[in-house]
Amino acid sequence: LSERIQKALKNLTGKGKVSEEDINKASREIRLALLEADVNFKVVKDFIKTIKKEALGKEVQESLNPGQQVIKIVNEQLTKMMGEEAVPLNKSKHIPTIIMMVGLQGTGKTTTVGKLAYHLQKTQKARPLLIAGDIYRPAAVDQLKQIGDQLKVPVFSEDGEKDVAKIVQDGLAEADKNKNDYVLIDTAGRLEIDEPLMEELERVKKVAQPDNILLVVDAMTGQAATDVAKGFDERLDVTGVILTKLDGDTRGGAALSIRAVTGKPILFTGQGEKLSDLDVFHPDRMASRILGMGDMLSLIEKAQQDYDAKEAEKVAEKMRENTFDFNDFVDQMKQVQKMGPLDQIMKMIPGMANNPQLKNLNVDQKQIDHTIAIVYSMTEAEREDPDLLNPSRRRRIAAGSGRPVVEVNRMIKQFKQMREMMSKMTKGNMKGLSNLPGM
Numbered sequence: 460l461s462e463r464i465q466k467a468l469k470n471l472t473g474k475g476k477v478s479e480e481d482i483n484k485a486s487r488e489i490r491l492a493l494l495e496a497d498v499n500f501k502v503v504k505d506f507i508k509t510i511k512k513e514a515l516g517k518e519v520q521e522s523l524n525p526g527q528q529v530i531k532i533v534n535e536q537l538t539k540m541m542g543e544e545a546v547p548l549n550k551s552k553h554i555p556t557i558i559m560m561v562g563l564q565g566t567g568k569t570t571t572v573g574k575l576a577y578h579l580q581k582t583q584k585a586r587p588l589l590i591a592g593d594i595y596r597p598a599a600v601d602q603l604k605q606i607g608d609q610l611k612v613p614v615f616s617e618d619g620e621k622d623v624a625k626i627v628q629d630g631l632a633e634a635d636k637n638k639n640d641y642v643l644i645d646t647a648g649r650l651e652i653d654e655p656l657m658e659e660l661e662r663v664k665k666v667a668q669p670d671n672i673l674l675v676v677d678a679m680t681g682q683a684a685t686d687v688a689k690g691f692d693e694r695l696d697v698t699g700v701i702l703t704k705l706d707g708d709t710r711g712g713a714a715l716s717i718r719a720v721t722g723k724p725i726l727f728t729g730q731g732e733k734l735s736d737l738d739v740f741h742p743d744r745m746a747s748r749i750l751g752m753g754d755m756l757s758l759i760e761k762a763q764q765d766y767d768a769k770e771a772e773k774v775a776e777k778m779r780e781n782t783f784d785f786n787d788f789v790d791q792m793k794q795v796q797k798m799g800p801l802d803q804i805m806k807m808i809p810g811m812a813n814n815p816q817l818k819n820l821n822v823d824q825k826q827i828d829h830t831i832a833i834v835y836s837m838t839e840a841e842r843e844d845p846d847l848l849n850p851s852r853r854r855r856i857a858a859g860s861g862r863p864v865v866e867v868n869r870m871i872k873q874f875k876q877m878r879e880m881m882s883k884m885t886k887g888n889m890k891g892l893s894n895l896p897g898m
């Protein structure tokens with residue numbers, strides 16, 4: 460997916476302005492990519508329509524190139540469609556707040572009841588009660604009891620009782636007696652939606668009057684998840700969705716379609732089998748995931764925020780005149796440090812991802828700290844003129860900074876390489892590079 464979009468956007472980078480033709484070309488590719496990610500067809504159609512409108516009506520911001528601008532708009536729009544902000548659980552005015560978990564078999568209801576109980580313990584010091592409402596699978600009650608043992612949370616169950624609504628009613632009475640602040644009801648599932656299941660869930664809903672009916676959906680089921688969500692929502696009017704198994708190899712398209720088709724927010728995501736593997740849903744992060752561009756989007760944000768036009772121009776000037784020295788080097792390192800992982804920033808630059816010289820730079824945060832320490836151990840004269848650095852001066856600097864001599868040597872060599880590379884770039888036609896600190 461990511462590759463596809465990158466490819467689509469490649470044609471856009473490096474141009475002064477986004478033309479209609481560019482947008483049309485990119486839209487076609489983004490459309491295909493979203494369909495491949497199992498996003499519902501109609502949802503994709505609406506989405507592309509909005510993107511076209513947004514992208515065409517907008518000026519390319521000064522600190523971005525047209526390609527980055529399009530990524531930004533696509534990302535913003537995806538985020539908006541998934542609800543923008545993380546949505547909290549409904550909370551009852553009186554204890555207990557009641558949460559009913561519903562969904563098909565194997566989606567992760569029982570596990571998620573445990574995860575949510577753990578989450579509430581951790582974030583609110585909650586004292587939840589779990590109700591075992593899946594009486595059909597023999598192991599289901601034991602599974603919930605085991606989870607309860609792990610969390611030291613009581614589990615209410617009734618052996619031999621065949622009426623789930625009755626169990627739930629008795630469970631709620633127990634919670635009242637013990638003053639539990641939350642009640643989480645686990646329910647049975649089926650392989651697909653059927654009438655007896657829906658009737659049972661409706662009866663449980665009537666008895667429990669839950670503040671939250673959370674539909675648990677397996678993200679791995681892709682397009683099918685949309686139909687399931689619609690089916691459950693039509694009968695039970697769910698209040699929210701939990702998307703599980705996002706730790707798997709899923710493209711996350713379900714998140715987009717479920718939200719668009721049901722209008723119900725996704726509250727949490729399951730990221731593994733452990734009880735701690737539950738995350739609050741963040742639409743912006745999910746948007747990045749669907750786009751397959753991960754941290755790149757936040758880097759674009761940061762690039763905009765941290766970008767200081769005057770500073771960049773000053774550095775470019777110095778490089779042109781070849782007076783870029785260790786003082787500037789440290790300034791730039793610090794600027795870059797504010798932005799996050801250097802190698803990722805470098806990879807954002809068109810044509811840089813596969814640049815062999817980038818590999819030679821071998822950048823990471825710790826190394827930046829060491830480099831800064833080395834520069835600080837130089838005299839002012841040495842900082843301004845790297846050619847002064849003979850072997851005995853290098854040994855002194857190594858001792859002063861607490862770094863080995865080989866590292867000092869390597870750093871000086873890298874500095875010279877970098878300076879050479881930069882000077883080539885600023886002289887060449889890669890004007891866009893001066894938009895990035897350090898470039």
Ligand code: GDP
Pocket residue numbers: 562563564565566567568569570571648675703704705706707728729730731732736
């Ligand atoms: P239920 O039938 O809906 O109650 O589903 P279960 O809670 O019993 O879960 C079914 C299987 O999915 C179990 O093996 C769980 O460990 C697993 N599972 C649940 N949530 C997640 C998740 O977020 N990630 C992964 N990888 N597995 C999960």
Ligand code: MG
Pocket residue numbers: 568569570593599646
């Ligand atoms: Mg279960």
